[in-house]
């Protein structure tokens with residue numbers, strides 16, 4: 644934090660921060676918060692309910708209480724204020740599954756080798772973010788919907804008036820993951836058809852979300868590598884969300900140039916991602932911490948600046964990029980047209 648001197652306490656906190664992550668991850672995966680949702684309970688009761696050792700549960704619950712993830716009173720443990728909507732499964736605002744994305748073993752394994760990645764200037768992992776069929780992306784596609792929704796709404800809002808006058812709205816969602824960006828456009832625009840491009844193991848999650856969104860009959864698959872797979876088209880909208888940071892500016896630009904001919908002359912390309920501003924890193928830490936993950940997990944990826952995105956778009960044959968911010972989130976939405 645800017646202007647705050649390093650202290651023994653702050654250093655010890657940083658050294659042990661992973662323990663809090665581990666506690667949260669463990670409590671979610673064991674169903675502790677769901678159990679406490681029924682009301683305050685002793686460690687023995689929770690242990691019996693979840694089929695584990697009373698000693699183990701007592702130590703876990705006390706540690707959860709120590710970091711504010713539970714409350715202890717007279718030997719009984721309860722959910723702390725604010726936990727119910729976010730940490731009890733089945734709640735519409737449930738975020739617990741995001742531990743499989745934000746605190747995944749895959750990321751942790753990559754970060755354990757951060758020093759090697761710093762020396763090499765890129766990942767040293769045999770299995771990394773660009774490995775075809777990587778299982779991590781199945782978890783991401785399954786569970787990251789909750790965080791994608793506000794940004795998908797900003798994208799749909801940004802295209803709303805333009806889309807309303809169109810007879811066709813064929814959408815290519817590149818590296819779609821959960822598919823929420825394309826699915827939201829399909830929900831909002833009855834004429835929309837969505838082609839979801841990703842690795843085959845990820846596309847099964849798109850089908851699940853398309854069913855839930857009631858648009859499964861308008862969703863098609865484009866399985867394969869986005870740098871090689873035939874793209875089909877032409878499309879009215881091409882979505883490229885949260886993936887260009889896997890690559891260098893040059894390689895990301897190559898992908899955009901590959902996509903350009905697949906867009907109808909009056910179509911729109913939409914980019915979404917973290918962007919780097921001019922701020923001091925201490926004033927805008929999120930993109931820098933994300934770039935560390937990209938360093939450990941990709942060969943050349945990092946968070947790009949708005950200027951870099953503009954350069955990529957211009958070189959690939961797009962123009963007039965309009966920027967939309969996502970309230971409360973560090974994502975930016977850029978909507979551009981073909982320059983010819």
Ligand SMILES: C[S@@+](CC[C@H](N)C(=O)[O-])C[C@H]1O[C@@H](n2cnc3c(N)ncnc32)[C@H](O)[C@@H]1O
Pocket residue numbers: 772773780783784787791817818819820821822840841842845867868869870883884885886915
């Ligand atoms: C961070 S997720 C983004 C998902 C979604 N677009 C979003 O905005 O949340 C990156 C996605 O890119 C996909 N991906 C990465 N490299 C790919 C490639 N070469 N071809 C196809 N999909 C790829 C991954 O499988 C994953 O689903």
